[in-house]
Amino acid sequence: MFIPSRLLIAAAAMSLLAGCATNNPYQDQSGQTGMSRTAKYGGLGALAGAAVGAMIPGDHHGRNALIGAAVAGTAAAGYGYYADKQEAQLRQQMAGTGVEVQRQGDNITLVMPGNITFATDSADISSDFYAPLNNLATSFKQYDQNSIEIVGYTDSTGSRDHNILLSQRRAQSVANYLLSQGVNGARVTTRGAGPDQPVASNATEAGRAQNRRVEVNLRPLPGAQVSQPTTQPTTQPLTPR
Missing domain, CATH: 3.30.1330.60 (OmpA-like domain)
Structure with missing residues (x-):
């Protein structure tokens, strides 16, 4: 089924911009900032979601494509962004x-x-x-x-x-x-x-x-829920013996 190219472009752009709009703490080992995994995974997910959404029967292929892009893009970007944030924290802590x-x-x-x-x-x-x-x-x-x-x-x-x-x-x-x-x-x-x-x-x-x-x-973890990091109460470190 034909998917209007302008909708695919718009869907990808929406997801990529959403990923780039977040603070991307990820830097590679050389210190050069790269594209965030949120943006990369979100963009790929958006393209796939747009294609699936446009195939839904009915007269609103364009609307369905955009909905599919939004849902799939968010899901694809989820763990990438989560791992970005964890990595940034670990790099700071281990410096x-x-x-x-x-x-x-x-x-x-x-x-x-x-x-x-x-x-x-x-x-x-x-x-x-x-x-x-x-x-x-x-x-x-x-x-x-x-x-x-x-x-x-x-x-x-x-x-x-x-x-x-x-x-x-x-x-x-x-x-x-x-x-x-x-x-x-x-x-x-x-x-x-x-x-x-x-x-x-x-x-x-x-x-x-x-x-x-x-x-x-x-x-x-399989089926990880990664919307927000878990806040834990502070525990007192053990005293080395």
Whole structure:
């Protein structure tokens, strides 16, 4: 069925402008501001919605196209905008801590290097790392529509079995602390990857230091309701022992 091109253009423009009109806190790693995911997803959703709306039987194809664009554009932009806001908060909270915030699509990854998280061959959280973890717990309670996978990694020094166990204990230590601060345990999983998936060469000390890390992967929960972040009561951080 023919859809007037001017309606498709108008629908896309409406959704893109709506996305751009919101404050887009997302910036890529180089610091250059890109198109917000709200605008991008909203624009694509609007085009699809316009096509579906125009196919509804009746004499109001143009009106139906615009309605379909508005509904689909809003739905498509929802999690992108939600993730934009969460990412911006995490970047602000983790600034200067040594924790790297990465973004790929709707997934956010926090990379915690071993030199700030745990002592050598230990699963006891370093005292300086409690403050960043407290901030993470606050964010995870406010933004509660994604799963939290915590993965521990080691370098290749020592036996594989030892490293797998050590990396699992480290991931679990991070998880236990987050849970103690009120993060919903149903969202949290842990895994020890040991020396697998190195990010640098294990042939040098600098490379091994990069491989010793904990990563926290945030992914949207199925059927997540993302209209507004959840406001949580403030909890008193535990005192490190």
